[in-house]
Amino acid sequence: MNIHEFLVPPAVFCQRTGPQDRIVMSSRVRLARNLRKLPFPAWAKKPDRLRLLEAIQPAVESLPQMDPHFSAAMDDLTAFDKQILVERHLISREHAAKGAGSGFVLNREETLCVMINEEDHLRIQSLRPGLQLKACWQAIDELDSTLETKLDYAFSPELGYLTACPTNLGTGIRVSAMLHLPGLVLAEEITRIINAANKLNFAVRGLYGEGTEALGNVFQVSNQMTLGESEPQIIERISKALNQIIEEEENARSILLEKKPKVVFNHIGRAYGVLANAHTISSKETMNLLSLLRLGIDLGMFAQLDRSHWDEIFLLTQPAHLQKQFTEKLGADERDILRADMLRERLRTVPRPQPPK
Amino acid sequence: MLCNVCKQNEAKVHLTQIIGDKMQKVDLCEECSKEKGVGDPASYSLAELLLGQSLPTDEAAPEAAAAPETETKCPACGYTQADFKKAGRFGCSECYITFADGLGTMLKTMHKGLRHTGKVPTALQQAREAVQKLKTLQKRLEKAVAEENFEEAAQLRDEIKRLKDKAPA
Numbered sequence: 001m002n003i004h005e006f007l008v009p010p011a012v013f014c015q016r017t018g019p020q021d022r023i024v025m026s027s028r029v030r031l032a033r034n035l036r037k038l039p040f041p042a043w044a045k046k047p048d049r050l051r052l053l054e055a056i057q058p059a060v061e062s063l064p065q066m067d068p069h070f071s072a073a074m075d076d077l078t079a080f081d082k083q084i085l086v087e088r089h090l091i092s093r094e095h096a097a098k099g100a101g102s103g104f105v106l107n108r109e110e111t112l113c114v115m116i117n118e119e120d121h122l123r124i125q126s127l128r129p130g131l132q133l134k135a136c137w138q139a140i141d142e143l144d145s146t147l148e149t150k151l152d153y154a155f156s157p158e159l160g161y162l163t164a165c166p167t168n169l170g171t172g173i174r175v176s177a178m179l180h181l182p183g184l185v186l187a188e189e190i191t192r193i194i195n196a197a198n199k200l201n202f203a204v205r206g207l208y209g210e211g212t213e214a215l216g217n218v219f220q221v222s223n224q225m226t227l228g229e230s231e232p233q234i235i236e237r238i239s240k241a242l243n244q245i246i247e248e249e250e251n252a253r254s255i256l257l258e259k260k261p262k263v264v265f266n267h268i269g270r271a272y273g274v275l276a277n278a279h280t281i282s283s284k285e286t287m288n289l290l291s292l293l294r295l296g297i298d299l300g301m302f303a304q305l306d307r308s309h310w311d312e313i314f315l316l317t318q319p320a321h322l323q324k325q326f327t328e329k330l331g332a333d334e335r336d337i338l339r340a341d342m343l344r345e346r347l348r349t350v351p352r353p354q355p356p357k
Numbered sequence: 358m359l360c361n362v363c364k365q366n367e368a369k370v371h372l373t374q375i376i377g378d379k380m381q382k383v384d385l386c387e388e389c390s391k392e393k394g395v396g397d398p399a400s401y402s403l404a405e406l407l408l409g410q411s412l413p414t415d416e417a418a419p420e421a422a423a424a425p426e427t428e429t430k431c432p433a434c435g436y437t438q439a440d441f442k443k444a445g446r447f448g449c450s451e452c453y454i455t456f457a458d459g460l461g462t463m464l465k466t467m468h469k470g471l472r473h474t475g476k477v478p479t480a481l482q483q484a485r486e487a488v489q490k491l492k493t494l495q496k497r498l499e500k501a502v503a504e505e506n507f508e509e510a511a512q513l514r515d516e517i518k519r520l521k522d523k524a525p526a
């Protein structure tokens with residue numbers, strides 16, 4: 001079975017809902033783990049990496065939590081396959097760049113996936129829609145506890161789990177949530193929020209992680225410190241910060257609606273106008289306008305459009321997911337035309353936005 | 358003995374810290390220890406921090422003094438300090454022992470604390486608990502012997518033996 005047959009179709013994928021998913025698009029917990037005394041992936045020679053993969057991949061595949069699964073070596077996946085996985089947030093862009101000696105294992109529900117020989121020997125991820133950090137932690141903790149009986153983890157009582165980069169040392173945990181914050185962006189409050197989060201030692205990044213821009217007003221908030229605090233403490237701390245940001249976003253939206261309703265309706269109406277009528281549109285412009293459309297949905301301005309519908313459009317307009325709908329290989333210009341065709345078709349039966357009553 | 362920090366006053370506070378498999382000793386005068394907050398158990402690792410690489414380590418010191426030019430290489434993976442400076446990442450898990458000197462200074466800028474307080478692999482946790490239990494039993498045994506409570510002592514000896522047999526050395 002190839003990865004395209006394994007992954008659930010976008011329409012099904014986007015039916016998933018979770019707590020606070022009006023603002024929190026998804027939650028993720030990642031653990032970094034390594035094997036004792038063996039060279040970390042970046043320092044390991046290719047034969048070492050292949051041996052490591054040979055040892056780790058079957059151990060991961062044998063986990064009851066990963067049954068059934070999709071499992072592959074990165075050199076068995078095409079650039080297109082990898083891009084699909086990046087757009088689904090199942091692998092990092094760094095991992096997509098890996099070839100022989102790296103691997104990937106994903107469970108049926110697409111809630112647990114393991115990157116083998118990314119920056120560390122293992123990067124285990126637990127994913128959930130909406131704000132579900134505790135559930136993510138419970139699932140990943142259980143998986144990790146089973147895996148530790150099969151692999152000889154590098155662990156020091158004083159320093160915890162030993163990682164390639166000392167910034168991940170200790171718990172090796174990265175807890176993150178993907179937030180949609182159009183209200184704070186429109187109210188020009190987002191810089192203040194990002195600075196406040198940074199002061200609390202949380203990182204704020206764009207849609208695809210490290211060094212990416214916040215396309216579509218989507219921001220990823222994650223912890224940076226991994227040593228000196230337990231996993232539940234870290235989750236508790238970031239949950240508090242996230243709830244504050246959610247509250248700020250809701251506040252920003254109410255204030256905008258109260259003080260500058262015309263500005264808000266204008267943005268949303270124009271976004272609808274372009275998306276429903278364009279004949280060529282880039283992925284970047286699409287994401288930014290779709291963000292406003294989603295805000296319109298949240299505000300009750302679209303009678304016939306719901307969030308799962310929106311999620312599907314958002315995913316299907318990403319370059320690889322768009323390409324997947326066509327057999328012939330598309331150039332960027334052709335993609336922009338076909339993206340616009342698809343958006344016009346999808347929005348054909350959606351009446352234009354009405355100010356909320 | 359003079360204080361390691363100011364190198365003027367008599368050292369009154371003596372700390373030992375084990376990092377990886379190396380032991381580091383720090384001797385501070387009262388003033389310096391207060392100033393650096395060493396008295397506070399929460400910032401215990403400060404001792405290692407504030408002195409960083411300049412600290413003599415018990416076992417490495419003699420060789421280091423004899424051959425100051427040779428660059429430290431990780432025995433497990435061949436990584437050097439220069440490699441670390443370039444990449445900002447280590448070569449393998451053993452590097453944390455090889456390059457333990459000065460590690461605390463760096464970690465302090467990155468993290469909330471210098472000691473892991475999170476999850477511990479179960480097998481390790483159980484081994485740790487067994488050691489703890491053994492210690493408690495041994496104390497009780499000493500006490501029983503001292504009090505000439507031979508019946509209890511015999512029981513405790515049996516229990517200790519059973520525990521030792523179960524746990525791999």
Ligand SMILES: [Zn+2]
Pocket residue numbers: 360361362363364365366385386387388389390
């Ligand atoms: Zn002094």
Ligand SMILES: [Zn+2]
Pocket residue numbers: 431432433434435436448449450451452453455
């Ligand atoms: Zn090493």
